[in-house]
Amino acid sequence: MKELLKSLDKLNRIYDQFDLLNFRAHKVIPLTFNKKDSKKLLPQNKRLYFSYSYLDKEKTRLTNLILSQAIDLKDPLFKQNKELHPALIDKSLKLKNIDETHKKETADLPNRNRKINKLKRLITMIDDENIGLCQGYLTQMKVLLYQNKDSLFTERTKKYQAKELLDDVDFRMKIMQFDYDRYLYEDFTPENFLNYLIFDKVQRHASFIKSYDARVLLPEAEQCGFSGIAYEVEIDGIRECYVTFKGTEADMDYTENSRSKRLEKFLLEGYKDWNYNVKAILVGTSEELDQLVMARKFISYLQKSIQDKCFIYGLGHSLGGHLVQTLQLTDDCFKAGYTLNSAPVNLKQVQEVTPDLFDEQIWNKLFKLTNKKTVTNILNREIKQLLPREYPEIINQSFEQDLTQVFYEIPYTIWIGQKWEYNLNTWKYPFKNHLASYLTENEIHSYQHFFAQLFNYLQDSTTGPQVMRNALGFMRARVKILQDDIDKPETAEFFYDYSNYLYESGIFLDRPQEVTDDFNKSQPTMWKSSRREWPFLKSLNMDMLELSVYFHIISGVKYFLNRTPNKIE
Template identity: 85%
Template sequence: MRELLKSLDKLNHVYEQFDLLNFRAHKVMPLTFNKKDSKALLPQNKRLYFSYSYLDKEKTRLTNLILTQVINLKDPLFKQKKMLHPKLIDKALKLKNIDETHKKEMSELPNRNRKINKLKRLINMINDENIGICQGYLTQIKLLLYQNKKSLFIERPQQYKERELLDDSDFRMKIMQFDYDRYLYDDFTPEDFLDYLIFEKIRRHASFIKSYDARVLLPDATNCGFSGIAYEVEIDGISECYVTFKGTEADMDYTENSRSKRLEKFLLEGYKDWNYNVNAILVGKSEENDQLVVAREFMKYLQEHLKDNCLVYGLGHSLGGHFVQTLQLIDDCFKAGYTLNSAPVNLKQVQQVSPDLFDETTWQKLFELTNQKTVTNILNREIKRLLPREYPEIINQSFEQDLTQVFYEISYTIWVGQKWEYNLNTWKYPFKQHLASYLNEEEIHSYQHFFEQLFAYLRDSTTGTQIMRNTLSFVRARVKILQDDIDKPETSEFFYDYSNYLHESGIFLDRPQEINDDLNNSQLTMWKSSRREWPFLKSLNMDMLDLSVYFHIISGVKYFLNRTPNRID
């Protein structure tokens, strides 16, 4: 079994290198297409493909070795627990099947000669490795061994220290990612997963673990889309609780065989979160505070059921980071906390939920400071002086140009605690998070109003198909209004400013031009007409859109965190 554990660790390291290679490939994706960038891509492609080829061969070798080791494994334990050996073989076979399927699909990929396409093909091949799923099966094999043969797992002699797990970046990433990947662990409880993860990180056994799932404890959580899970643990007499809040990304359950059911769940979950993002955070409407209300109920439940001396920590990615910050401002829930690419706190929403947090004068000052704002250090210091305290225990880590940073440019939004921003030196990534540099106050409010109207239009949608159909119907109607009013100077200016912002952010490759007068007289379809009159629409940069999503999710942003951040107090 010890040889099997070594092989499992080696294969897990290979998948970690695949994951890092994926980040490196995304990082060198050219977004400008000038000759210099294109020329530099040729040697980069060669290095990346060489690394991939080596890792792919090593993965296949280790996958075959692990399957052989598992099948040939002889242990007296199997006589006592007759299902253990078949379970181990089943997990190893799933790894083997994924590897064989990948080889077949990889051979069917077209051979493209352009340098940029070769890089895209490499990224597709890495994604086809199903890194997360395979690492899940590897963890499950080790988890089965850990549960049934603890003598193989030797503890360190040093006692556990307070916050040791919280301060481990890899532990934070894995426990936050678990909320997205729970579908992979149907054979195990969250306690099983955390028990092994704790030992893997600190080489100490937990004496007590209990999980609290908001969707199990609070019926309203599922209805409104809120997702949170808390883990109460005790290690060497120290009691801690890690409360994780899930982000906006709906998890695609690949264990569901029906593609339509998989997509249906994905769309409905995503819709609920974006409805909250838009109405509660972007707009600050009181009618859509349901997720925050449930989050407070969840924290109240935990406070009533956790041990008295338990240290409570908050962890959240994207939308989940918004809950960590907002709950800390309103209720002081956490001893400490980390957020990753977090959405902001909306003061209008906070006032509706907790009007007594500030007196009327303070509320008015905060609203004056955060209306029509451009983010500056001076402004941040003025805002902090009005808050109950500085909240240094909350650390908000983010990729400096993450797409959620646009939310911090919206009126009445703030962050709570410290902000650590990460980037790469001499790296070309054009996305602009400072809206106020391109759009005036009225245009930003128009941006908010558009999405508010969209979700009002989608309110009665009950299925994924209805959400998609009604979204297209809404966009089609708004484009028709734009076409009818494009000859008005203010409409033309609005359109140009938005378009120019998207161009400067790399979403469109071509710069927008002046609008032609005969747009509204065109007999072509809406899309063909738009592309004829606004040629830059044909230059939609899907590479930039893909990158903006990749650097937002946990698997993409985590590789920024080993660099020195720009700390904003």
């Protein structure tokens, strides 16, 4: 079994290298946005393809080795647990099947020699490796071995220290990712997964682990889209509770055989989260507080249920990070916490749920400071002086140009605690997150109003197809209004400013031009007219859209965290 365990570790490291290679490939995608920069791709592609070729061969070798080791494995333990050996073989066969299927699909990819397309082809090939799924199967095999024969795992002599897990970056990433990947561990409880993960990180055995799933404890949580898991653990007499809040990243459950049901779940989960993002964070209306209300109920339940002298730590990605920050401001419930690419706190929302947090004078000062939003260190310091305290125990880590940072320039939004921003040196990445540099105050309010109207229009949607159908209906209606009003100077100016922001951010490749008089409803269709009269609209840069999402999700942003952050006061 020790040899099998070594092979599992080696293959897991290969998949880690695949994941890092994926990041490196995405990192050079901005070079494809213009011909001058794309010349640098030729040497880049050669190095990336060489690394991929080596990793792919090693992956196949180790996958075959693990399967043969699992089949040939003999141990007296198998007589006591007759399901263990077949389970190990089953996971090994699944790894082998993914490897063989990948090779067949890779062979069908067109052999495109243009250096830009070769880079995109490489990313497609890495995506097809199913890194997350394969690492899930590897972890399941390790969990099985750890559960049944922990003597294979050498424990360190030094006792566990408080916050040791919290301060481990890889632990934080994996425990936050688990809520997205729970479908990979359907044969195991969260306790099984965490028990092994704890030992893997600190080489000490946990004496107690209990998980609390918000969607089990609070049935109405799923209805509004709220998702969170808490883990109460004890290691060497130290009790800690890790609370993880899931972000907006909807997970595609590939264990569901029906493609339509997978898509249905994906669309509805995404819609619920974005409904909260827009109404509660972007706009700050009082009508959409369900997820925050559920989060407060969840924390209240935990505080009553966990053991005394058990410190509660908050962890959250994206929307989940917003909940960590907001809960700390409203309820001061975490001993410490980390957020990743977090959405901000909206003061209008906070006032709705905890009106007594500040007196009327402080509320007015905060609203005045954050009404016209241009993020500066001076403004941040003025805001912090009005808060109950500085909250140094909350650390907000983010990619400096992450798409959620746009929210921080929306009126009435703030962050609490420390803010650590990460980037790469001498790197071109066009996305702009400072809205105030491109849009006027009225245009930003119009931006908020547009999305508020959209989700009000969608509020009666109960299925995935209804969400899509109603969203398209809303867009058609707004395009018709735009078409009718495009000759008005104020409309043209608004449209130009938004378009220019999207161009400067790389979302569109063509610089916007003034709309001509021929752009009117006498044309056959709005789309045909716009494509002929305004090339900008047909230059949507899907590579940039995909890139902005990749650097937002955990698997993409985590590789920035080994850099030295810019710590904002």
